[in-house]
Amino acid sequence: MIKRFVRGMDERLGASSFARQALNKVFPDHWSFMIGEIALYAFVILVLTGVFLSLFFEGSTGEVVYEGSYEPLQGVEVSRAYNSVMELSYDVRAGLVMRQIHHWAALLFIAAMVVHLCRIFFTGAFRKPREINWIIGVTLLLLGIFNGFTGYSLPDDLLSGTGLRIAHSIALSVPLVGTWTAFLVFGGEFPAEDIIGRLLVVHIMIVPAAIGGLIAAHLAILWRQKHTDFPGPGRTETNVVGSKLWPTYAAKSVSLFLAVFAVTALLGGLVQINPVWLYGPFRPEQVSSPAQPDWYMGWVEGALRLMPAWELRAFGFEIPNPFYPAVLLPGITFLLLYAWPFLEARFTKDLEPHHLLDRARDQPARTALGAATLTFYTVLFFAASNDLIAKLLEVRVETVTTIYRILVLGLPPVVGYVVFRLMKGLLASGAERFTQMPLSAVLHPRR
């Protein structure tokens, strides 16, 4: 059978030598190299469940009377978009579980990308020749966050409507072009009727196609450049050590795909996510508290909450308050992310290609900078739940906000310094692990 198949393919495509090479391709085995795969498979699950959802969702804000089986809404006027999500959740068999798997997969898709990015950063895997893949990866993260937000906005429930309201305000806040941008994107003053239909096209066609294409490029480049590997016995700049694609690595990878799907299915079945029936249909004058976005927007939300009541006004013009935390900060964030490989190469004057990875300790400055940056965004992320923390601990919201304002500026340098000393100490002592490192190595790293 196999013989006939191979001969058939070879006679038509001349593919034998490529197939042999491909099947024998060696992949290194470290577990952290599979984090990117988790993101990839989450995306596959998003496409699979998304196709199902798109067959039922109606991207329109036109009014319709809900007549499904959720009692409190029966006879209530809702938008067609909200109505179709309610039908999908309560009256389409397996619809709710599909919706919930889709949403959980989205949260995990972006979470896995962030961890993958951290792995790449702290091991120096972005260095020459892999800068192109770093740029593609950062773009994928950006598109993932963007598509997460558009998906969150589609059901036209009260929470997502509030999110869109804030998005409109953020667009308005851009100097010079803000009003035009907001009016062109939404189609007019908030809440413009066109926005849900437009978001649908963006969410199910444009961005997924872009993500799919970029993932293909990401993998093709990975294939061409071969995987990096951690330094170790027998691992050099000129070889790759690990399992062959066929059959071992392929079996592992398929197993991982099914595991990712299993975890999202388990969450989708057992943990409720985005209960739009409780949020109710969007009405512009209604709001619910607490009001948070999905986690991947948490850092922007936190920045909006921590920003003091400052804004620039001069000559009768103004740069409104949301511009700084919600436009400037994300802009700088992604600019620095894109530029990092080139900044570091410039700074270290290291223009050589690298295939063996750094351990975090090998580059104490990079590791410390990364840890400090990560701390900054983590504090912002937690600050997005300042009201919930205040309620839980029964302290004033202002107290929590003040503490976070101090932490967001004070904690990163502290973390950076501590990490720097630890890394130096680890490197100097030659210990394998933290636990084996003598304390003196941290205190006096030069000895």
Added chain:
Amino acid sequence: MTEPNEIEAAGTERNQQKAAVRWIAIGFSVSAFASLALAVVYFLGGQPQLEGTLLAIALGGIAVGLGLWASELLPKGPFVEGRKTLHDAPVDRHEAEAAFEGDPEPVERRSFLLKMLGAAVAALGVAALFPIRSLGVRPGRELYKTHWTPGARAVTRAGTPLTVNDLDVGGLLTVFPEGHVDAADSQTIVIRLDEGEYEDPPGREGWAPQGFVGYSKICTHAGCPVGLYQQETRELFCPCHQSVFKVLEGAEPTAGPATRPLPQLPLGFDDDGYLVATGDFTEPVGPGFWDRDHD
């Protein structure tokens, strides 16, 4: 001749493999049963928790089986593959450069033509941008005005107009101009204060008849509805970014990121005793924008 301990090792490995085969088979069978159960659950009408759990078991069973198969039975290596340098020989690079240069035109003529081509493509790009304009209406005056007009009755979402007896002291309602209950920019919060505890700020005399005071419900920070009224401290609170506005002092912000007070709607009662606006807001409502003060 094989050494005894090698035989022993081979024996252990055989036993391990036997155990692995058993577990892989169990994984696959569990998966198959879960899939069948999933079909039954679906056929009987579906139940989200069962569907999710069974799907997870069906997928997880195969995942466990394949994972074990890969780690216990398949060739482990480790295998080594050479890593060639990525770049080609210099001669290839030069030939690629030459191929790219392409035509044998004199440099002067070529650069002229390239400039013209560039201009044509740029013009085409600008022309292609124009359809973007079709996406939305011109902002124009939209952001500076709402649907409130002098004499417009204040009605609830259900369309009910309010008399002085339709709101409790210490209570609040969200109102719209009559006939425009869908006008998001006109949403206004009307609070009934104890008559006498409220003093009109200068320039707003008579805007709050009988303790009825009206403020735009749209937060001046990021536009969320400021619907949370704390009666004890006479404060409005925005749940999105925690701005606080003082009702007794012209809705000045006292906490959070908001930088401007909520615009106040001048209120009155018409001849039939219904609550009306005596004019539009005197400044743009909602979040700030670049030329907000260029009314």
Added chain:
Amino acid sequence: MSRRVAVAATLVLVLSACSNQQEPATPFRPAIEAGEGEGTSGERLFQRDCGWCHGSEGDGTDRGPSLLDGTNGSALTHFVLTTGRMPLDFPQQRVQRTEPSYDDEAIASIVEYVDSFGQTGPDIPDLNLDEAELQLGLELYQENCAACHSTSGAGGALATGDETGSTATYASEPRANIAPEVDASSPTEIAEAMITGPGTMPVFGNETFSNEEIDSIVRYVVYLQHPDNRGGAPVGGIGPVAEGAVAWTLGLGLLLGIARLLGTKSGPP
């Protein structure tokens, strides 16, 4: 409980922030002494447990507000007693739902006694939930209640910019304002809270809403206590924060563990 667990993950950074809870200095309410058996009369209980702060005539002291104005009346007295909000152990204590201190009979007699001072607020409302409309209740709840109490009824934090603290809570320092969850309230308590506006809650009384509207809101709040949730564990009803915590800990945690098992590093070639 699950709400606490879910949010706990978001708290690590502020655990050191001290709460504003005060230690009781002296108990204002002496323990009930043995042998005081028959005393369930409203007057005796009021003078023993409430007069400390509200004054023996109900006209207020510097420790507690007067009961002779505003929305004070049977509904409010009944509400604070059945929800255990009153009596407090000391005047600075946070006013929140606890186990009631008295049985129904004792509460009724205290309510009657307090009313004898002169009632300015509404009576305990008569509800007719059988004819109340769930859909109208949802619309009115979303429009008027969800802003503070959350669409899920989970409640939320409020904030005051008032550095001196609220004037009427008799707290010695500014404290957190909270819109409580509505999961434990009885129908009568829900209606009483609406028409009297206890604490910092606004008044949604009979001028603002008709009896039918109040009934329908009550019916929807009662519905929210056991909603038709089909998605699985509601993780506190607080939305994306809890969901994000689950995604990172349970979801990604599991997946990284699985990757760790699958991707065991091979030895030297």
